[in-house]
Amino acid sequence: MAAHLMAAQVLTHTRPGESAVFWVVGTLSVLAALGVVFSKNAVHAALALAGVMVSLAIFYAMQDAPFLAVVQVVVYAGAVMSLFLFVVMLIGVDSSDSLVETIRGQRLATGFFGVAFVALLVGVIGHTISHASAVGLASANAGGNVQAVARLIFTTYFWPFEIISALLIIAAMGAMVLAHRERTVPRPTQPELMRARFREGHPSAPHSGPGVFAAGDAADRPALLPTGAPDDASVYGELSGHRPVGDGSRENTP
Amino acid sequence: MNPANYLVLAAILFTIGAVGVLIRRNAIVVFMCIELMLNAANLTLVTFSRLRGALDGQVIAFFVMVVAAAEVVVGLAIIVTIFRTRRSASVDDANLLKY
Numbered sequence: 315m316a317a318h319l320m321a322a323q324v325l326t327h328t329r330p331g332e333s334a335v336f337w338v339v340g341t342l343s344v345l346a347a348l349g350v351v352f353s354k355n356a357v358h359a360a361l362a363l364a365g366v367m368v369s370l371a372i373f374y375a376m377q378d379a380p381f382l383a384v385v386q387v388v389v390y391a392g393a394v395m396s397l398f399l400f401v402v403m404l405i406g407v408d409s410s411d412s413l414v415e416t417i418r419g420q421r422l423a424t425g426f427f428g429v430a431f432v433a434l435l436v437g438v439i440g441h442t443i444s445h446a447s448a449v450g451l452a453s454a455n456a457g458g459n460v461q462a463v464a465r466l467i468f469t470t471y472f473w474p475f476e477i478i479s480a481l482l483i484i485a486a487m488g489a490m491v492l493a494h495r496e497r498t499v500p501r502p503t504q505p506e507l508m509r510a511r512f513r514e515g516h517p518s519a520p521h522s523g524p525g526v527f528a529a530g531d532a533a534d535r536p537a538l539l540p541t542g543a544p545d546d547a548s549v550y551g552e553l554s555g556h557r558p559v560g561d562g563s564r565e566n567t568p
Numbered sequence: 569m570n571p572a573n574y575l576v577l578a579a580i581l582f583t584i585g586a587v588g589v590l591i592r593r594n595a596i597v598v599f600m601c602i603e604l605m606l607n608a609a610n611l612t613l614v615t616f617s618r619l620r621g622a623l624d625g626q627v628i629a630f631f632v633m634v635v636a637a638a639e640v641v642v643g644l645a646i647i648v649t650i651f652r653t654r655r656s657a658s659v660d661d662a663n664l665l666k667y
Binding site: 333343350351366374393394425455467475492493 | 604614639
């Protein structure tokens with residue numbers, strides 16, 4: 315117990331370099347968190363959230379949790395953020411927020427209660443930590459952080475671990491069921507597609523290119539149909555309706 | 569620096585996430601703010617793990633990460649399904665259960 319208390323006395327103040335890293339990365343993480351909330355574009359919000367997650371990974375590494383730091387980068391900044399960006403791209407980047415308040419005065423009340431909540435938490439924690447003592451993880455991490463965490467996971471927390479693995483499988487299947495779209499009509503076959511095209515009156519053969527059977531073969535000269543009428547569909551869209559300099563209307567009539 | 573300063577930072581991040589959930593209407597951004605709150609809770613767990621000198625907090629933070637990953641998968645699938653039927657990702661538009 316005495317050794318315990320002595321370690322607590324030693325670790326109340328952290329390593330000298332940690333303070334500087336904490337203030338720099340902490341400021342960055344708060345700015346990035348504000349960016350998540352206040353950026354108009356969902357992609358910018360996702361990038362800011364990735365910044366928060368990477369800075370939290372730095373905090374974990376500083377707090378003697380290298381395993382969690384790596385997991386944070388791999389799972390959060392890697393998998394979860396790419397999933398977020400994927401869905402943002404799927405749904406549309408420009409799905410902007412509506413600026414109409416559905417409940418009147420909600421934003422004002424949210425701001426007020428947010429400031430009050432953070433003041434309450436910071437006040438209580440600040441009051442408590444002024445005489446807090448840290449034990450530190452030097453003895454717990456003596457045989458390596460990964461080994462110590464693994465020992466806990468596979469002994470004390472064995473059943474939660476197993477249940478969480480079942481939860482992961484259930485979640486994956488649930489996502490598959492939710493994202494699966496059932497086909498309500500059978501897929502049309504090729505003959506059915508062909509009959510549908512003819513029923514709508516599409517021509518059976520491709521259109522002729524510009525200038526076929528016409529007096530000239532310029533790109534803006536419409537082809538002539540068997541009836542002798544000019545075929546406007548043979549000319550590229552930008553040029554149709556545009557009459558060439560040497561007026562083609564007379565030459566096009568047979 | 570007192571290591572418990574991390575707790576203050578986590579409280580600030582949690583509050584920013586909660587404010588974001590309340591004021592944003594885009595379902596994806598609301599979801600990101602929930603992730604922000606989960607991350608702040610994780611930072612609290614890791615800090616308490618260090619303050620108390622026991623690794624249980626780190627193990628539980630690891631479990632929180634796994635549950636958050638599962639939650640993201642299901643939640644984004646729900647958002648995509650709602651977007652498919654309603655052509656909107658706004659939380660105000662999904663009010664069919666109201667009537």
